[in-house]
Amino acid sequence: SLKVQGFDATMRIVELTAIDTPSAFIPLFGKKCALLERLHVVNDEPIALGRSFLPAFMAELEREIAEQQPTYALLKDKAGADIVSAEIAIGARPGPPRVTSLIGTAESAVLLVLERSSYFETGACAEKSEFFIRPERYQFVLGSRMPDR
Incomplete structure (x- = not known):
């Protein structure tokens, strides 16, 4: 979305590996899952870190593609299924x-944190993600459409 807005935005892999699933997520992914951490960079300056817990097969991603x-x-490429809902x-x-x-902030700086849970059409969890965002470098813009009367 940052590239679409005209920014020089890139992602750098920090971690891409299979791990023992955190206990809270075992009902979603089983005993093993993939951890994907990416540093989001704009104009060579880190603005966010994304940490995603994904189905175990995602640990086989090629790093270049994941960046x-x-x-x-x-997820669509590897699972062959669309994400149909997210919280x-x-x-x-x-x-x-x-x-x-x-991300280059002061230790214990207060960050914006976006937590996302996404699901395939089958109801299976596709991802549990956290994005830690430098608040001075990011703005969320939300819209709403009112139904026709």
Whole structure:
């Protein structure tokens, strides 16, 4: 979405690996899942870190492809299924030290945090993601359409 807005935006892989699924997500992914962490960069400046827990087969992604495509496109390519729903929450909280170091903010700086859960048509969970965002570098714009009367 940043490229569409005309920004020089890139993603850099921080982590792409199979892991033991965090206990809270075992009902969604089973005992193993994939962890994909990407640093989102605009004009060579880090603005966010995305951390996604994905079905285990996603650990087989090629790093070069994972740096170029959004998560939903990666999931569609590998799973052969579309994402049909998502729940998103946006809040603010102090960033973990590793995250603040990666995105270049002061330790324990308060960051915008977008949490997203996305689902395939079958109802299976496609991803559980957190995006840690530098608030001074990002703005969320939401719209609403009222039904015709």
